[in-house]
Amino acid sequence: MRDLFAGVTRFQQRKYPELRSRFEQLANGQQPDALFITCSDSRVDPALLTDCQPGELFVIRNAGNIIGRQGEADLGIAATIEYAVNALQVPQIIVCGHTKCGAMAGLLDPDSTSSLPEVSKWVSTARKALEAIPQDETTDRLTQVVQANIRLQLCNLMTFPAVADAVEARRLTLKGWLYDFETGTVSVLTPETEQFSQPVAQTV
Numbered sequence: 001m002r003d004l005f006a007g008v009t010r011f012q013q014r015k016y017p018e019l020r021s022r023f024e025q026l027a028n029g030q031q032p033d034a035l036f037i038t039c040s041d042s043r044v045d046p047a048l049l050t051d052c053q054p055g056e057l058f059v060i061r062n063a064g065n066i067i068g069r070q071g072e073a074d075l076g077i078a079a080t081i082e083y084a085v086n087a088l089q090v091p092q093i094i095v096c097g098h099t100k101c102g103a104m105a106g107l108l109d110p111d112s113t114s115s116l117p118e119v120s121k122w123v124s125t126a127r128k129a130l131e132a133i134p135q136d137e138t139t140d141r142l143t144q145v146v147q148a149n150i151r152l153q154l155c156n157l158m159t160f161p162a163v164a165d166a167v168e169a170r171r172l173t174l175k176g177w178l179y180d181f182e183t184g185t186v187s188v189l190t191p192e193t194e195q196f197s198q199p200v201a202q203t204v
């Protein structure tokens with residue numbers, strides 16, 4: 001097992017001095033640019049893939065980036081959404097699924113989680129995503145279910161009054177992203193077409 005505390009020492013000695021003034025400023029309060037909802041998968045790193053700094057992303061992570069509907073959602077998820085939208089007034093919520101998602105693979109193939117009863121119960125709360133994809137074995141069903149789950153969770157977010165009210169008041173936007181960690185690319189959901197596509201890269 002790697003000694004992760006060695007990493008803490010490196011952070012304190014090398015990184016923290018560069019970020020000291022930022023953290024001192026953040027001690028006065030945070031104003032993150034987004035509530036970023038994604039999977040717990042170790043291959044997904046929200047700050048890395050968005051090139052964000054500390055203080056810029058408020059994050060919810062769990063297996064499969066599953067939110068659930070208001071009233072059915074995990075209390076911690078509901079509270080974190082409420083805090084992000086009503087207290088921090090984030091201007092956007094991004095639901096970011098990813099390729100090769102193990103949780104979504106579990107939804108697609110329940111046998112793969114038969115020895116994991118809690119995982120099985122959890123992913124089954126997103127079964128509507130599975131129902132939404134074509135029963136065509138020739139397509140990449142895992143990516144399709146990942147995409148369908150992003151659409152489903154965006155719908156679920158709208159069942160939270162805090163979210164629905166803020167969207168209605170045009171102070172909150174919901175976005176769906178699909179991150180492919182093998183290529184470093186992000187496809188974005190177009191609400192009108194419900195399809196994912198990669199925006200044309202801009203030099204920044």
Ligand SMILES: [Zn+2]
Binds near residue numbers: 065098104
């Ligand atoms: Zn995942």
